[in-house]
Amino acid sequence: MGRLAFPSLIAQALAPSAGxxxxxxxxxxxxxxxxxxxxALNVVLIAVLWAMCRSQxxxx
Known part of the structure; x- marks a missing residue:
């Protein structure tokens, strides 16, 4: 779980400073x-993942 959460946690930690x-x-x-x-990129990526899951x- 730690390996999966690591990129998200880093992004969350850097977001306020970057903003x-x-x-x-x-x-x-x-x-x-x-x-x-x-x-908008997030919405597009979710739509792509959704389409991939539906086709699978x-x-x-």
Whole structure:
């Protein structure tokens, strides 16, 4: 479980500092744009995983 959780925990630990640095260097608008891109990417990746799981179950 630790190996699976490690990348997520590292990302969660770095996120506040990275967000603060991004706000300081680029401003709030750029930070919101970056967060929007990450959210959209997350939705796309979930849709791909969902489609892969559906196709795998359809073959069974």
């Amino acid at each position: 603060a640095l991004l706000i300081e260097r680029q401003g709030a608008d750029a930070t919101m744009a970056v967060l929007t891109v990450f959210a 179950h359809a073959r069974e």
